[in-house]
Amino acid sequence: MKYDYLIIGAGLFGSVFAQQATANGKSVLVIEKRDHIGGNCYTKDIEGINVHYYGAHIFHTSNLDIWNYVNRFVKFNNYKHQVIANYKGDYYSLPFNMWTFNKMWNVTTPEGALSKIKEQTFSGLAQNLEEKAISLVGKDLYEKLIKGYTKKQWKKDPKQLPAFIIERLPVRFTYDNNYYFDSYQGIPENGYTELFIKLLDRTEVKLEIDYFSNRKYWNSVAKKIIYTGPLDQFYNYKFGTLDYISLKFDHRIIKKENFQGNSVINFTDEQVPYTRIIEHKHFYNINSKSTAITYEYPIEYNKNEIPYYPINDDHNKEIFKKYKSIADQESNIIFGGRLAEYRYYDMHQVIASAIHKFNNENKICN
Secondary structure (H helix, E strand, O other): OOEEEEEEOOOHHHHHHHHHHHHOOOOEEEEEOOOOOOHHHOEEEEOOEEEEOOOOOOEEEOOHHHHHHHHOOOOEOOOOOOEEEEEOOEEEEEOEOHHHHHHHHOOOOHHHHHHHHHHHOOOOOOOOHHHHHHHHHHHHHHHHHHHHHHHHHHOOOHHHOOHHHHHHOOEOOOOOOOOOOOOEEEOEOOOHHHHHHHHOOOOEEEEOOOHHHHHHHHHHOEEEEEEOOOHHHHOOOOOOOOOEEEEEEEEEEEOOOOOOOOOEEEEOOOOOOOOEEEEHHHHOOOOOOOEEEEEEEEEEOOOOOOOOEEOOOHHHHHHHHHHHHHHOOOOOEEEOOHHHHOOOOOHHHHHHHHHHHHHHHOOOOO
8 A cells, every 4th residue: 555645854844744745644755865854854852952953943933823833743942043143353243233234333312323324325226235234234234244244155256146046134223132033933942853763653654765766666655645755855956056155064073161142153354264163052051060062064065965055046047937936837746845846945834834824735724
């Protein structure tokens, strides 16, 4: 007897889809290439600290239904994300707010900050990331806090990147250091892996299975396939390779109680090779004699690396359109998640998408 669904990938989209399917009486098999569930949200217990193994993940949403959904499975703390930028030893608040403007220009009012930005901006429609950034925060802040970081993060000159990338970074004219505006924020008290264990507790999961190593067989085991991997790989790169930024992580245990005093510090000087240092215990506000830190390095993507951030420039958009045109014609395959849809999703958006696609597939009213 065939499974109702074969889900390729035990990340967030696949795990939520699996939970919805099993809760509605469907038979499900999840196969995962890595040796753990959770995808890039995976957290690993290292000396009593839940390390965000593939970079910092902060859950935030203003959708009460999604917040209630994740809280069915695990308890979240009340962590609020506040980032610090280090430029050659000077520290600035992120996202850009009155504390940032005060440090940069010694202004104390929104009018003063706006006046400084207007002095440094330009007229016309922003055509690229550099122009958009300068129009938002002025040239001084762009040069110190955006330009070098962007070159490291995206491996491109900001003039070559689309303007919308910088629009994700909030700019506010209040003394508010919170990174997100969302009503509900936090991190699972015991790390994200517990959430995935709960999502998949009624689902058969096979780890260290590469779907592409025996594609014909895996296609035969289920009535329908849920695919969450790279879309170009699914079609054997027939239209070309979609570009991503990949990451390398250097995890370390430091024998001191507090290394940097904040969960995330961005290093915006282009000469510093890493983009940020994460100190994981500050996500949980725990007491311990040691601390776990992670140096994060963006690297050029190739097919042997894990893809993280899609580069949604015009070139890649055209390639993606070709893949999507044939993917949309598939009758027994559902594509979901960051990689299969080649878009940047926040976690709450991935969850909402997985629930919607399951409901749509099974004609369930939301």
